[in-house]
Amino acid sequence: MVSFIQLAPSLESMKKAVPLSPIEQRWRRKHRHDCSHNTTGPHCGQCLPGFYGDATEGGADDCRRCPCPLTESSNSFSPTCVLESSGQVLCDQCQDGYTGMNCERCASGFYGNPQVVGGACVRCECNGNVDISEAGHCDTVTGECLRCLGNTGGHHCEVCRPGYYGDAIYEKNCRECRCDVVGAVSGVCDVTTGQCVCQENVTGRTCDRCQSGFFGLQSGRGCQACGCSQWGSLSESCDNEGRCQCVVGVAGDKCDHCSHGYYGFHGDGCKGSHSEHTHTHTHTSCDCNRTAGSSAHQCNLTSGQCPCREGFSGRSCDQCAPGHHSYPACTACGCDVAGTKAEFCNATLGVCNCQSGECVCKAGVSGRRCEECVSGRFGLSAENPDGCSQCFCSGLSEDCEEQEGLTRVPVSHTTNTHHLRLMGPLYWKLPQQFRGNQLLSYGGVLSYTVTFYAEDGSGLANQEPQVLIRGGTLRKLVIYTDVVAPSNGVMTQHDISLMEVPHHEGNSGNSQISNITMETAVEAEEVERSEVKRGVARLIESCMCPHGYAGLSCQGCLHHTSGPSCSVCAPGFYGRVRGSISDCSLCACPLLNNSFSATCEPDGALGDFRCTACRHGYEGRYCERCSVGYYGNPSSPGGVCSTCKCSQWGSLNPLCDHVTGQCECKAGVKGQLCDGCEERHVMEGGACVCE
DSSP states (O other): OOOOOOOOOOHHHHHSOOOOOHHHHHHHHHSOOOOOTTEESTTSOEEOTTEEEOGGGOOTTSEEEOOSBOSSGGGBOOSOEEEOTTSOEEEOOOOTTEESTTSOEEOTTEEEOTTSTTOOEEEOOOTTOSOTTSTTSBOTTTOOBOSOOTTEESTTSOEEOTTEESOTTTTOOOEEOOOOTTTEEEEEEOTTTOOEEEOTTEESTTOOEEOTTEEOGGGSSOOEEOOOOTTTEEEEEEOTTSOEEEOTTEETTTTOEEOTTEEEEETTEEEETTEEEOSSOEEEOOOGGGSSSBSOSOOOTTTOOOOBOTTEESTTSOEEOTTEESTTTOEEOOOOTTTBOGGGEETTTTEEOOBTTBOOBOTTEESTTSOEEOTTEEOOOTTOTTSSEEOOGGGSOSOEEEOOSEEEEEEEEOOSOEEEEOSSOOOOOOOGGGSSOOGGGTTSEEEEEEEEEOTTSSOOBOSOOSOEEEETTTTEEEEOOOOOOOOTTOOEEEEEESSSOOOOOBOOSEEEEEEEEEEEEEEGGGGTTOSOOOSBOOSOEEEOOOTTEESTTSOEESTTEESTTSOEEOTTEESOOSSOTTSSEEOOSEETTEEOBSOEEEOSSTTOEEESOBOTTEESTTSOEEOTTEEOOTTSTTOOOEEOOOOTTTEEEEEEOTTTOOEEEOTTEESTTSOEEOTTEEEETTEEEEO
8 A cells, every 4th residue: 555654844944935826816816914923913923824823922924824734836736634632733624625634645546655755636536437436446546447347457547457347438338258168279369359369270260160171179178170181072171070071982081081882092083883974074872862861862063961860960860960879769968068088978958978878977076967976975067077066064964965055156356556675575464344154155256366576577486375375273274276477567467366276476576456456245135236246156166064063164153152073162151062052151250241241151050150251440350340440340241440530639649449430539639539629618729728
């Protein structure tokens, strides 16, 4: 957070001749008088507007120019000021856009530095992509917009944020890139056109298909050439499995040899026993009526491709299509893409192959169609290499399921950018709203923007983890994924998946962090009218907890118990935990509804206890009486202990009655605080004396 220290103006600076402001000039024309030294009034006993001090002293420097925040007219942003009893000057009419005792800071929605000569606060320009009623929506020093809405970003919310594209200024239609997870290099696309950066030989806005003449998108390494024979194929294109379209009489994935019953592979294809010859062409019979998979007898006159029924493929429809099995029946496998091993699936077609009708499931998935999680796992997901996540349940249960009815919403923190010079591995501690119980954020995304400046001008990778997350009663450490070493001076957004994977960062000499956002989950009905929801919340477990435990992950104890095994009473309760709902009783220190100790512990006879953290001013086994120097009756409902406030001049000592608060008065003095004289006594010399 950038801060400024306002130093009180020196006497010498006050003596400098400073031009009168327009307000001061108008005042002097309206109230003509013979007063000097910046005073006014019938007896010149007041300071002019824009000045402060005690004009009754008669000195030349009694009325000094208001420092609001400077005494220069260019930096005076309040026409008046007052001198408070504390000796501080308060500028009491700061102009719009200024705030602080001396109008020394820019108010929310404005930026600048009014504490330098010529500096002023101007309105932040965020292109209508912030909530101007929300405090802190822009940096009050740099003007950087901090809480961009509508998936926008940039210094002025003028572009779509990484991972989105569109027109952030006029159309305000920033849409998600949705780059193909296997065909694109990353999830970031061109902020204007939405074009994703494709792997080699991959095309399409989202990089979702191979270029003509290439196949194998699902490899994740780009597409490879089809390699179709220029003599035996109809074109250079092939299907998703690399099979080329052959001319009649030619076979093979690459169309590089003759089919059964054909011969003479050359530039015009192959000749066969079913051929009919003309002067210029060789015609081969379709053979569509010979297979179970063809829906008609006539094939394509150029390619020879027969029209196949659903579930069949091949030129003559003589084989099963992807996702089907057991020719000539070609029954649909029906495998769940999320639960089936990736090597058996075609993500583009959304189908998976099977072996004799049995789908090949991922490690954490079961069922004939790989449609359900095995025992001890939950949350079937295509992105999970194992299909389902292991139940955590705080190690207390292996029986869980995915919590339903939740929606992802963002939690954000975008106050002033922080600047630090780093001398070693240092970590940002996230604000309070990102800490504590965050079970509902599991499976979501933690986003933040970081800018790094290296002293040597480069970013050097090291092995320091970038994000450290501790959780649970054991404060277990979770470490996250690698990121590319940052470029010097470049603002970078990181999106961290809130799941357990390894992670390291780049080294830096100076850095900033801002725009922190974390996705969490709430009940769906809570955000039905909200514009910030981000779809269904996944990967949040709901465990079947053993007796004595509660919470989505069995992370909480029931019946006012605590500890790793819920075997002791929680703070504020006492007793011995034996498994009953009434084992732990509320501490009464001294009353249940009037307690002055946060903790207590069993002590003495069965069922008795001792309060162990009496507040200051309370004492006793149950904090039932007031300490010396305090008075009251905490043992009565609503009773508290208050500090004795005996008069220093009228009481014999600072102590008072521990119940009534009556102080012990000197002779001739009366009152509970000994702060008044008795009848026929007067104050004289700091004491009450008889008249």
